[in-house]
Amino acid sequence: MIALSTSSCIAASHDAPAPITTGAPSPPSTPRWERPPSAPADVTWPAPEVFEATRASLGRAITLGQVAHAGHWEVAFARRTSEGWELVGITGEASYDGTLCDSFPCAWPRALAGQEPADEPSALPDALLDDVAYARTLLAFEGPLVAEPDEAETSDAPALVVITPEFERARQDPLSRIPDDAWDLDLDADQLPYLAPHLDVLRLRPPRRVFVCGLEMLSPRPRQIAFMRALAAAQAGRTGWAVEGWTHTIRRWFSPPSSPPRRHGRLLAMLGVDAARLVLGLSIELTGHRRVLSLSEVRRVVADLGGDLVARLRTLAADPAVDPLNRVLAIAAVAAPPLSSDPLYATLPDSARALLDAWSR
Structure with a gap:
């Protein structure tokens, strides 16, 4: 079983994993942002400049590092600001006992002085940033779906x-x-x-x-x-509202592993939305931009969308140009426990393997 991470950054899943499959992701069937040919002519769709604005606003990847604290090795989630390193979250008891921070994120704690990360991960590949911008724009461009009563x-x-x-x-x-x-x-x-x-x-x-x-x-x-x-x-x-409503439905679907939601991606297909690309973009974690779908929610969707989504997640997890945290999230979304038995485990850096090990305990 994958334990629930107490890090402020990570939410792990207790759901049953999807079967492991491999294969290259399908090539994009449409240009970067344009309304896809499969979309009805009368559905709402963001203008290209809206996608571009979202992409320009995206943060950087979160940094993983191993730190010694209270006699244990833990995995720290960090980000660099103009004032220095901040601790975004950490595995183990320090994530909730207040010994390092009253709340996360916080300035790098004195108790961990000298253990700051050496550097940040490289920027995400352009194609993956496009996927994040695609997903986040479709989710937000029409404003909130739920209206508050007067x-x-x-x-x-x-x-x-x-x-x-x-x-x-x-x-x-x-x-x-x-x-x-x-x-x-x-x-x-x-x-x-x-x-x-x-x-x-x-x-x-x-x-x-x-x-x-x-x-x-x-x-x-x-x-x-x-x-x-x-x-x-x-x-x-109403494409934006439908995408938001779809995420709400996934979030509220609680079922035994043997009964995942079936064909819920059909709501997205009605509008020409690339469901696999949407899920991929909403599952990426960046500084200042928490992933919209938790790990358990992505695993629920994987059980339904399967094939193309699994292939894209596995391609992401195998890409050394992607930061370690998002590679870990992709592996955990599709791998069967124990996570250390997945073929991609050995390709990860030490801190990423330590995180998967922590989730598996």
């Missing part, structure tokens, strides 16, 4: 909201309800309810408890609402 709609009692007429109508509309086993449905178009007309209603953040016709009721379950939002946004051709 103050006038909120009662004095915290966590209680007087339901709006629009939300009440949505709750009474059978199309606004998707059963608990929604992910078990075959995602063929004629088997999905058409929710695009309800997008504005579904964008409202449901409170934990609501009043309907004077009666207090529990609000719909988060996973149910997340899927409904993503589907409605995709059917309405």
